[in-house]
Amino acid sequence: MKMGxxxxxxxxxxxxxxxxxxxxxxxxxxxxxxxxIVHCALDAVEEKVLLKRGPSDSQDVYLGLLYPTEDYxxxxxxxxxxxxIILLLDDEAPIKDEAVLRVLRRxxxxxxxTTSNPFHKFGLPITSPRFDAQLEQIVALYPxxxxxxxxxxx
Amino acid sequence: xxxxxPAGARNAPSLxxxxxxxxxxxxxxxxxxxxxxxxxxxEVNKQLEQMGYNMGIRLVDEFLAKAKITRCSSFRDTADxxxxxxxxxxxxxxxxxxxxxxxxxxxxxxLTDNPLADFVELPEEYRELKYCNxxxxxxxxxxxxxxxxxxxxxxxxxxxxxxxxxxxxxxNEHRDEKFPFKDDD
Numbered sequence: 001m002k003m004g005x006x007x008x009x010x011x012x013x014x015x016x017x018x019x020x021x022x023x024x025x026x027x028x029x030x031x032x033x034x035x036x037i038v039h040c041a042l043d044a045v046e047e048k049v050l051l052k053r054g055p056s057d058s059q060d061v062y063l064g065l066l067y068p069t070e071d072y073x074x075x076x077x078x079x080x081x082x083x084x085i086i087l088l089l090d091d092e093a094p095i096k097d098e099a100v101l102r103v104l105r106r107x108x109x110x111x112x113x114t115t116s117n118p119f120h121k122f123g124l125p126i127t128s129p130r131f132d133a134q135l136e137q138i139v140a141l142y143p144x145x146x147x148x149x150x151x152x153x154x
Numbered sequence: 155x156x157x158x159x160p161a162g163a164r165n166a167p168s169l170x171x172x173x174x175x176x177x178x179x180x181x182x183x184x185x186x187x188x189x190x191x192x193x194x195x196x197e198v199n200k201q202l203e204q205m206g207y208n209m210g211i212r213l214v215d216e217f218l219a220k221a222k223i224t225r226c227s228s229f230r231d232t233a234d235x236x237x238x239x240x241x242x243x244x245x246x247x248x249x250x251x252x253x254x255x256x257x258x259x260x261x262x263x264x265l266t267d268n269p270l271a272d273f274v275e276l277p278e279e280y281r282e283l284k285y286c287n288x289x290x291x292x293x294x295x296x297x298x299x300x301x302x303x304x305x306x307x308x309x310x311x312x313x314x315x316x317x318x319x320x321x322x323x324x325x326n327e328h329r330d331e332k333f334p335f336k337d338d339d
Contacts, residue, residue: 116175116273118182119280128275 004142005103006072006090008135009038010111012123013082019126023139034088041066041074041086049078062101077104083111099142106138169220169243178272185285195282202284206291207298214296217243229325230254232302233261236293245269253322262309263293265319276313284308290321303327 010019022034044066063076066086073095077085085107089095114120114131184205188198217240226232230251237249247269253262270286284290290306297304303326310320 113273114275116179116182117275118179118186119275119277130275 004089005087005139007034007038007086007088008107008139009034009086009088010107010126011038011042011084011086014123015042016123017125018083018123019131021132021135037069037072037074037088038086041076042084044074045076045078045084045086048076062097062104064097065095075100075104077108079108079111085111103138103142106141107135110134110138174246174269174272178269181270181288182274185283189280189283195280199282199284199287202287203291203294206288206293207295208291209288210292210295210297211299213244213292214299217296228258229302229328230258230261232297232300233263233323236296237263240296241265253320259325261323263321263323265321268312268319271313271319274313281314284311285313286311286319293321293323297323301329303329 005023007020007022009017009021012018017035017038020031020034020038022031024030045063048063048066063078066074066076068074072088072090075087075089077087079085085104087100087104087107089100110131114126114128115122117128120126120128185198185202188201189195192198192201221235221239221243223235223239226235233251237251241263242248245268247265247267249263249265251261252264254260268286270289274285276283276285286308290308293306294304305324305326307322308320309322310316310318312319
């Protein structure tokens with residue numbers, strides 16, 4: 001069964017990977033592939049950021065669809081501290097931007113809560129079990145393909 | 155989000171307020187700094203308790219000045235006042251008093267919400283750390299200033315997986331007022 005969100009990744013300000021999680025049970029090879037896709041996505045993020053340097057553009061956090069690959073679509077989100085949240089979607093149905101944006105906002109909020117932990121070390125990979133559990137909950141909120149989109153509350 | 159007296163409560167005094175997150179993050183930094191200074195977790199626990207004690211001996215005056223309560227007639231009253239008036243005034247949380255022993259000299263303060271420990275996740279290596287030990291010190295210091303010698307220790311801690319924060323208070327001695335001079339002077 002195809003899931004909506006396949007993979008979530010958090011990349012730090014120096015492009016250091018902080019967290020990468022595949023929602024499908026994955027093998028090592030699969031993880032390599034995901035790492036590779038996320039890495040390429042970073043280039044797309046840089047591009048979008050450069051394009052937005054114009055004085056007319058506001059500080060936009062949501063970068064939208066970065067690029068489609070053969071299996072996935074990659075969405076990006078850039079925080080003011082240059083932390084990037086990358087989402088890989090496995091869905092063939094037309095994606096609603098607002099749904100993706102809601103998930104990304106919640107992920108951002110979860111990230112902020114986790115870094116507020118006094119024992120959290122910046123820049124190092126995120127290992128907190130609470131983070132894992134809450135991430136799963138947030139991802140579960142994203143409507144699966146075929147499910148009705150009604151009743152989705154923020 | 156602000157912390158201060160609960161709105162609409164009968165005894166709500168007006169106090170200066172501080173943003174709750176600033177408070178939580180400041181306390182978190184203090185604990186982190188103590189750990190890196192002392193490195194021994196037991197020592198850190200002692201330091202937190204001592205800090206709490208120093209705060210408690212000063213806080214009790216502020217509390218008594220602002221709260222306008224009458225004299226407590228028993229330790230039971232005291233525990234109620236701490237749980238229902240002092241904690242809401244300073245931390246904006248209220249606690250329940252429970253688990254009295256038959257002598258009425260020991261009880262537990264049960265908190266379900268603790269602003270000191272918001273967002274905190276205790277890593278494995280700090281399992282022995284009593285993160286909220288400063289509160290134990292505050293209660294001990296405050297009660298000592300009103301002539302009750304107590305011992306406070308944590309029995310449950312949500313950071314360690316329990317379902318509430320439980321502080322056990324044991325009354326050791328009720329000292330009489332000490333006068334600074336003798337009668338036959």
